[in-house]
Amino acid sequence: MFPREGGAVGSNREAPRTVAEASEAELVELLHAVLPVHASAGVVLGIGDDAAVLSPSAVRTVATVDAAVEGEDFLSVWPSGYATTGWDVGFKSCAQNLSDVNAMGAEATSALLVLALPAATPVDWVRGYAEGFAAAAQRLGAARLRVVGGDLSGTRTLTVSVSMSGELPGPALLRSGASAGESLIVVGETLGRADVALGLLASRRPADRVEAWDQRARAVSRALFEPLPPLSAGPALAAIAGAAMDISDGLVRDGARLARASGVGLELDPVALQAELATLEGWAGRHASRGLEHVLYGGEDHLLLATLPEGTPLPTGARSIGRVVEGAGVSLAGEHLDERRGFDHFA
Amino acid sequence: MFPREGGAVGSNREAPRTVAEASEAELVELLHAVLPVHASAGVVLGIGDDAAVLSPSAVRTVATVDAAVEGEDFLSVWPSGYATTGWDVGFKSCAQNLSDVNAMGAEATSALLVLALPAATPVDWVRGYAEGFAAAAQRLGAARLRVVGGDLSGTRTLTVSVSMSGELPGPALLRSGASAGESLIVVGETLGRADVALGLLASRRPADRVEAWDQRARAVSRALFEPLPPLSAGPALAAIAGAAMDISDGLVRDGARLARASGVGLELDPVALQAELATLEGWAGRHASRGLEHVLYGGEDHLLLATLPEGTPLPTGARSIGRVVEGAGVSLAGEHLDERRGFDHFA
Numbered sequence: 001m002f003p004r005e006g007g008a009v010g011s012n013r014e015a016p017r018t019v020a021e022a023s024e025a026e027l028v029e030l031l032h033a034v035l036p037v038h039a040s041a042g043v044v045l046g047i048g049d050d051a052a053v054l055s056p057s058a059v060r061t062v063a064t065v066d067a068a069v070e071g072e073d074f075l076s077v078w079p080s081g082y083a084t085t086g087w088d089v090g091f092k093s094c095a096q097n098l099s100d101v102n103a104m105g106a107e108a109t110s111a112l113l114v115l116a117l118p119a120a121t122p123v124d125w126v127r128g129y130a131e132g133f134a135a136a137a138q139r140l141g142a143a144r145l146r147v148v149g150g151d152l153s154g155t156r157t158l159t160v161s162v163s164m165s166g167e168l169p170g171p172a173l174l175r176s177g178a179s180a181g182e183s184l185i186v187v188g189e190t191l192g193r194a195d196v197a198l199g200l201l202a203s204r205r206p207a208d209r210v211e212a213w214d215q216r217a218r219a220v221s222r223a224l225f226e227p228l229p230p231l232s233a234g235p236a237l238a239a240i241a242g243a244a245m246d247i248s249d250g251l252v253r254d255g256a257r258l259a260r261a262s263g264v265g266l267e268l269d270p271v272a273l274q275a276e277l278a279t280l281e282g283w284a285g286r287h288a289s290r291g292l293e294h295v296l297y298g299g300e301d302h303l304l305l306a307t308l309p310e311g312t313p314l315p316t317g318a319r320s321i322g323r324v325v326e327g328a329g330v331s332l333a334g335e336h337l338d339e340r341r342g343f344d345h346f347a
Numbered sequence: 348m349f350p351r352e353g354g355a356v357g358s359n360r361e362a363p364r365t366v367a368e369a370s371e372a373e374l375v376e377l378l379h380a381v382l383p384v385h386a387s388a389g390v391v392l393g394i395g396d397d398a399a400v401l402s403p404s405a406v407r408t409v410a411t412v413d414a415a416v417e418g419e420d421f422l423s424v425w426p427s428g429y430a431t432t433g434w435d436v437g438f439k440s441c442a443q444n445l446s447d448v449n450a451m452g453a454e455a456t457s458a459l460l461v462l463a464l465p466a467a468t469p470v471d472w473v474r475g476y477a478e479g480f481a482a483a484a485q486r487l488g489a490a491r492l493r494v495v496g497g498d499l500s501g502t503r504t505l506t507v508s509v510s511m512s513g514e515l516p517g518p519a520l521l522r523s524g525a526s527a528g529e530s531l532i533v534v535g536e537t538l539g540r541a542d543v544a545l546g547l548l549a550s551r552r553p554a555d556r557v558e559a560w561d562q563r564a565r566a567v568s569r570a571l572f573e574p575l576p577p578l579s580a581g582p583a584l585a586a587i588a589g590a591a592m593d594i595s596d597g598l599v600r601d602g603a604r605l606a607r608a609s610g611v612g613l614e615l616d617p618v619a620l621q622a623e624l625a626t627l628e629g630w631a632g633r634h635a636s637r638g639l640e641h642v643l644y645g646g647e648d649h650l651l652l653a654t655l656p657e658g659t660p661l662p663t664g665a666r667s668i669g670r671v672v673e674g675a676g677v678s679l680a681g682e683h684l685d686e687r688r689g690f691d692h693f694a
């Protein structure tokens with residue numbers, strides 16, 4: 001159901017060994033061998049007892065959780081023919097939690113994993129999950145992160161849940177601290193990348209043309225599974241930003257949340273958004289077919305959105321995309337943008 | 348699919364309002380109104396930002412996670428006709444995490460919830476879940492516990508995941524600290540109760556006899572969904588016990604884990620186990636049909652298993668059930684007991 005390599009649908013190699021053929025102990029051992037579980041200053045005791053024992057070096061800590069459900073957050077096989085790998089889910093489930101911790105101004109220190117796996121899940125899928133998770137921690141620079149525990153279960157719907165804790169070196173970066181007059185910035189990759197990737201993966205194409213999926217499409221599609229939240233930016237902004245949050249449901253939808261929490265409005269800068277779009281199009285080519293829609297409403301990019309007092313120099317990697325104003329909601333060129341165009345699991 | 352009251356299968360009342368008909372915001376609000384989320388000394392910021400901000404008062408903390416999956420950990424409708432309620436899942440998912448935190452010698456302070464809900468789940472199921480969760484915290488005396496965040500998702504398989512953190516007032520209670528010569532004790536309700544309940548719920552009976560399910564069967568079946576871990580015992584034992592752990596997979600299986608972690612053997616006392624069985628039979632009557640099997644191999648009771656140095660007076664509520672010896676594994680009257688008779692999700 002989840003071949004190790006993406007796109008290998010319909011290959012006629014031997015049936016892979018499944019989790020139903022492995023013991024729970026074997027799977028735990030496999031995860032232990034691949035995930036970052038080694039000793040650290042902040043972890044007194046990791047996997048193996050009723051709970052992990054942590055020794056935070058900061059006075060204040062943060063805690064968050066995110067679930068990924070097959071059929072909701074990703075498809076086992078997409079209309080394009082691409083088969084989601086364990087690596088994809090592992091990278092993303094680590095990165096999106098790291099992004100939340102970062103957006104509070106904290107540094108991630110520990111994670112707990114829940115893997116609920118259908119009986120037919122290949123053992124290699126589990127190994128891929130662990131490799132993807134470890135790769136995200138390494139590529140994003142989460143050097144202190146350790147996996148300290150978890151729970152394995154059977155299920156009919158593959159579900160992964162990651163809860164993560166972090167330490168706050170300074171003040172917490174809240175959504176509620178924005179003031180009129182501040183500039184609005186983003187830090188991270190171009191807005192809209194994950195949305196372009198989603199569009200590509202969700203495009204139906206004849207089975208005989210799966211192989212023809214072009215090189216760029218393959219590269220672009222990675223953006224959905226490999227978000228690159230700017231991990232050093234969170235703690236650095238904590239000392240200077242008014243407010244901040246992770247953009248996971250789209251700029252407009254999340255911006256509206258920040259605006260509401262702070263009792264302000266956000267005015268986006270058309271010129272800055274066009275520049276964002278130009279970068280997106282340079283990267284995605286004709287695949288960025290929905291233009292500014294990707295930038296405004298696309299979710300899952302995991303950039304950092306923040307507000308900075310007037311006159312504060314832009315931190316490295318940050319770009320100004322508008323300003324904080326009196327009022328409410330998010331507007332562009334005088335027009336109110338509809339936040340309900342984002343994603344709601346139940347609506 | 349999950350009526351609010353158990354056993355109401357086939358009633359012809361109006362179809363309940365489902366989560367598909369509610370917004371995510373409405374469900375969050377509902378959870379917020381029922382769960383213990385109010386301000387506390389240890390929680391600087393709860394639900395509503397990218398992550399919660401905690402301010403632990405202890406130098407060391409613990410962290411654990413447990414998932415409950417429909418079809419694996421519970422059935423929506425059991426062969427007996429009983430329909431699992433949101434309250435059942437809420438109580439249990441809180442209690443089993445509290446038990447893990449307690450078994451480390453810690454006091455629970457914060458929890459993160461993941462609720463992955465099929466579209467047809469009634470909104471009342473979600474309310475019931477929150478009420479059950481809150482009831483467990485209250486009945487078990489987890490006065491400091493707060494729900495500080497979570498994630499809602501759709502799914503095809505109802506899945507709940509709770510991660511919990513706690514603070515260690517003293518040393519951590521590990522599985523690895525047992526020494527030969529110590530006495531083996533349990534604290535909590537009678538061993539085997541949940542197993543008797545499971546047997547009752549899983550017994551197939553003709554649909555026309557569901558109503559005839561006797562009063563005692565109904566009462567006994569609560570033991571599966573309402574485990575009562577002895578929450579004050581963990582921190583109290585931390586100062587005097589050699590080793591301790593939560594019994595979730597059965598006395599023999601979990602005892603073998605403690606024995607392995609400590610490099611010792613455990614010798615169960617036949618007289619003490621008979622006393623345990625007598626109490627079980629007094630409570631369950633003819634429903635305790637598997638005798639000592641319930642006591643030795645039944646899971647999900649969430650008692651505390653611990654070892655005490657010779658001469659240590661038994662703490663209130665504790666009963667001696669054997670002793671720690673040189674060697675390995677768990678034995679009864681000279682006979683080695685097979686730990687593989689416990690539960691393995693994948694074997």
